[in-house]
Amino acid sequence: MSASPRVATVITRLEGGAGVVVLRCAVALREDSCSVTLVTGAHGPLVRRAQRAGVEVVVEPALRKPITPWWDLLALFRLVVLFSRGGFDVVHTHTAKAGALGRMAARLSAVPRVVHTYHGFPFHRFQRWGKRRCYVAVERLLGRVTDNVLCVGDGVAGEAVRRRLASPNRIRAVGVPVPLDAPLADTGNRRRARRELGVDEDCLLVGAVGRLTYQKAPEDLVDALARLPRRDFRGVWIGTGEREREVERLARDRLGDRFVLAGQRSDVIELLPALDVFVLPSRYEGLPLAVIEAMLCGLPVVATAVNAVPDLVATGRTGVLVPPRRPDLLAEAVAALLDDPAKRTRMGRAGHRRVERDRFGIDAVLGELRSVYLGE
Structure with missing residues (x-):
């Protein structure tokens, strides 16, 4: 893989805290001479911000939040086509639906490196027991086709290890990028x-x-x-x-x-x-x-x-x-x-x-991403 890998970043919706993190990372990678294509399921304010920053954006309408077999199969097919034609070195997925379909599509299209970030988990204590167990089982299966699992925060990383969502040596806790010159509440x-x-x-x-x-x-x-x-x-x-x-x-x-x-x-x-x-x-x-x-x-x-x-x-x-x-x-x-x-x-x-003093500057996060993308 080259020192400047071609990356497809996939997220179901570019919104909320996860969307802001993905956008900041995509812009920083592009400014660092890394080729980034951002794939998401719908237009929105953050998509427009990404486009204004010069990030290539692909909107795939079949990529939807609810579990809908027909749309999910269509999204999977279209992602396979996109990854096969795009010559990507890395597919990096975020959020549950994009994480499932994106990782499967990446393996089906023989992308060399597959990375997933957990900003949180699709399962939680307020779900019905059976639904929660099903989600955990699916994430464990997906972990087997993932080269690196990134977790925002040590608590999320610890939970991923306890739940056996991937091999421990492939799980890494990372920070999120924030502007360290934020205005103080004076x-x-x-x-x-x-x-x-x-x-x-x-x-x-x-x-x-x-x-x-x-x-x-x-x-x-x-x-x-x-x-x-x-x-x-x-x-x-x-x-x-x-x-x-x-x-x-x-x-x-x-x-x-x-x-x-x-x-x-x-x-x-x-x-x-x-x-x-x-x-x-x-x-x-x-x-x-x-x-x-x-x-x-x-x-x-x-x-x-x-x-x-x-x-x-x-x-x-x-x-x-x-x-x-x-x-x-x-x-x-x-x-x-x-x-x-x-x-x-x-x-x-x-x-x-x-x-x-923690790991929240964009330079620190960018260094983590480059290390993972290059398999270091």
Whole structure:
């Protein structure tokens, strides 16, 4: 394989934290003289950003999230054709559906190297037992045709080893790329971000970033905020998703005008300094990009103790961890931080230091990818 391999990066939808990570890596690889073709199932804002950055994008409409045998077979066939004609040295897949179809297509078309990244897992504790076992079995089979399994965070890597999703010597924990020059949550940046969000400067602001989906449990954040004894705060959620109307109704009923749905934004990291406390209420996760960026901005974090989140959030030092699906404990943790500005500042500074010295710069991630692609 050449020092600049030709790479096909496959993701079901270029959206959310995983989509941002894939986009940043694709742009960085291209700028590093590596040929990258990004394959995804639908158009969207991140696809347009990739195209503006000069990344070749192939939209394959048959690549869809739900399990649909006819569309899945068609997507598999079209991916085989694409990989066979493309002369790719590496196929690198992300997310469950693209990971399954992309890896099978890569082997059927004799691509020399197959890599898969787990940003999280398609199985989790809130699924029915039989469905979860089926997903684990499928991932184990796919692991046999995968040269390298990358896991975002040590917690995800440990779970992959425990579940025997691939041979341990083919599993590697990696970081995710974030801008290490993120704006700190100081007075000036806080004021600018709040103006952008349309939020008063004199209230306490508690917020989250992510898709409005079952995984992210936005209803638990609304429930937790509704339990707070104080009323001098507002809540904000940055992101969209299929649960938007449901969350909007719930927030209106429980919090009135004290909760803002800010929608999809491309300037998330510039908006984070507006917050006093960042919250991640997810049922399950990988290594959340939003938490890393919040910590880079110097925010204290209240998060559910799932998957690789404890890799980042050292409870009592950089934030507070709570069990998933416990909005009562989420509320207690948020209330304690809102009541103690000194603790918020101390935890925010500790979180900033923790992320700065870890493996989250684009150069570090790019080095990991090149090493894997070249079989080192």
